[in-house]
Amino acid sequence: MSLFKxxxxxPSASQKISHERIGRGLAGLSITLFCLLGIFxxxxxxxxNLLISLNLLQSAFTDKCLIKSTLISLGFPGExxxxxxxxxxxxxxxxxPYHSANPETGD
Numbered sequence: 001m002s003l004f005k006x007x008x009x010x011p012s013a014s015q016k017i018s019h020e021r022i023g024r025g026l027a028g029l030s031i032t033l034f035c036l037l038g039i040f041x042x043x044x045x046x047x048x049n050l051l052i053s054l055n056l057l058q059s060a061f062t063d064k065c066l067i068k069s070t071l072i073s074l075g076f077p078g079e080x081x082x083x084x085x086x087x088x089x090x091x092x093x094x095x096x097p098y099h100s101a102n103p104e105t106g107d
Contacts, residue, residue, distance in 0.1 A: 018079045019071035026067060027056060 031049050038045035059065035
């Protein structure tokens, strides 16, 4: 299958797109669009890039994003729901970097 067909293909049930990927795609598309509008139409369109960047920055610290909340309420699954990312509870088990063995008990 060619790259173009993969890009425009509608995902099947096993290839659902997560709200994280949609959000990143919308952010990238918006920044590109407003950058081009700022170059070719009016320089004030660059202020939209500033707003998008500030939203991305605050969502990195607070994990609250209007687009993410909207996509979740529309029913888009997350990475964990699709099984693409490990659950954080499994990272706390033995033999992981997050679990240090107790030398006294051998656990």
